[in-house]
Amino acid sequence: MSRIIYLDNNATTQCVPAVVEAMLPYFSEKYGNASSMHNFGGENRHVIDVARHQVAQLINAQYDDEIIFTSCASESDNTAVFSAVRTQPQKKHIITSAVEHPAVMEPFRYLQTQGYKVDYIGVDAFGRFNMEQFKQVISQDTALVSVMWANSETGTIFPIAEIAKIAHEYGAVMHTDAVQAVGKIPVDVVAAGVDMLSLSAHKFHGPKGIGVLYVKRGTRFLPYLMGGHQEKQRRAGTENVPYIVGLAKAAELAQKRLSDGTMAKVAALRDQLEQGILQTIPDVKVNGDTAHRVPNTTNVSFGYIEGESILMFLNEFGICASSGSACTSGSLEPSHVLRAMGVPFQFAHGSVRFSLSDQTTQADIDTVLKELPPIIERLRKISPFSRLA
Numbered sequence: 001m002s003r004i005i006y007l008d009n010n011a012t013t014q015c016v017p018a019v020v021e022a023m024l025p026y027f028s029e030k031y032g033n034a035s036s037m038h039n040f041g042g043e044n045r046h047v048i049d050v051a052r053h054q055v056a057q058l059i060n061a062q063y064d065d066e067i068i069f070t071s072c073a074s075e076s077d078n079t080a081v082f083s084a085v086r087t088q089p090q091k092k093h094i095i096t097s098a099v100e101h102p103a104v105m106e107p108f109r110y111l112q113t114q115g116y117k118v119d120y121i122g123v124d125a126f127g128r129f130n131m132e133q134f135k136q137v138i139s140q141d142t143a144l145v146s147v148m149w150a151n152s153e154t155g156t157i158f159p160i161a162e163i164a165k166i167a168h169e170y171g172a173v174m175h176t177d178a179v180q181a182v183g184k185i186p187v188d189v190v191a192a193g194v195d196m197l198s199l200s201a202h203k204f205h206g207p208k209g210i211g212v213l214y215v216k217r218g219t220r221f222l223p224y225l226m227g228g229h230q231e232k233q234r235r236a237g238t239e240n241v242p243y244i245v246g247l248a249k250a251a252e253l254a255q256k257r258l259s260d261g262t263m264a265k266v267a268a269l270r271d272q273l274e275q276g277i278l279q280t281i282p283d284v285k286v287n288g289d290t291a292h293r294v295p296n297t298t299n300v301s302f303g304y305i306e307g308e309s310i311l312m313f314l315n316e317f318g319i320c321a322s323s324g325s326a327c328t329s330g331s332l333e334p335s336h337v338l339r340a341m342g343v344p345f346q347f348a349h350g351s352v353r354f355s356l357s358d359q360t361t362q363a364d365i366d367t368v369l370k371e372l373p374p375i376i377e378r379l380r381k382i383s384p385f386s387r388l389a
């Protein structure tokens, strides 16, 4: 296969060789069940404890037992939402944002069908959280506020500490889906003042299929998966030792990247890409709050053409990116994030998300900046929307 230029790291990242190497012994050599009485299995209990400590450090959790291993961030999100409402049955109001990942959005929609009053807080044209609306709708009846730390599509960072402070003034539980923030920017659960937080290993060079739900000590909690006594009866299921080890190794590497200047280099390449596009291609807009963004993401709208067509042409050069629209029932619908931001139709359809990582090179960016302008020009020539412009 020819070389891949992988700029879709918000979808998933490479599980790096150091992580794979750390995981390997736990598949077929040290395969004992961590809950077993014998030493062969019991030794893996210690391995899990060490991993739990590593992950706690990454997000500055004060106690290792605040870390619950799950099968993915979708499970963490579902667990958080249902725990918060089930532990406060007297409250019937929940709040989230209009730009969440479906792993939060769908549980909220479900609870709405079950009689909960739900407020979806809007965003402005830059994707910024509408704090005024939030302050207006929150009340003593609010059981849960769940707001993402960073947006998957635009990278926009929300003021989680400020939101958590207000949530607590009304006695609500504060959950944040930090999947797109962890490993990219410092995430500190104490400074942010959150009660629950979700993360996923495969977004920072760990394996797919392993996540974490952080639950602050003292937070009332009910499990989502019931069965065995694992994770102090908070998440049933035999511990996935190889993946837990992989997550911990990825957490260790991520922590290093956050302190050694790596992420600043990623941001510099992202900015170079963005500026290069803006300077060479007309009718382009950057979506999101460029002053408060994770360092690896840029979401660019190319007016009057479709994101999917751009991706297909980029694919021919081995360039992987994502579009901000989803093909539903044969028609291309702009993403709910861009719709919530009010991005005009002719721009929302032509949006492309480039998400970099520490593996992205200068040569990658140079190639994209060389190949992209002629692709856009070619597509605009054949686009029916261009003629309307």
Ligand code: PLP
Binding pocket: 010, 011, 071, 072, 073, 074, 075, 077, 101, 103, 148, 151, 152, 177, 179, 180, 199, 200, 201, 209, 210, 211
């Ligand atoms: N939340 C956000 C913001 C995400 O970007 C994703 C993955 O795309 C998820 C949740 C789901 O994570 P997982 O694939 O671990 O279920």
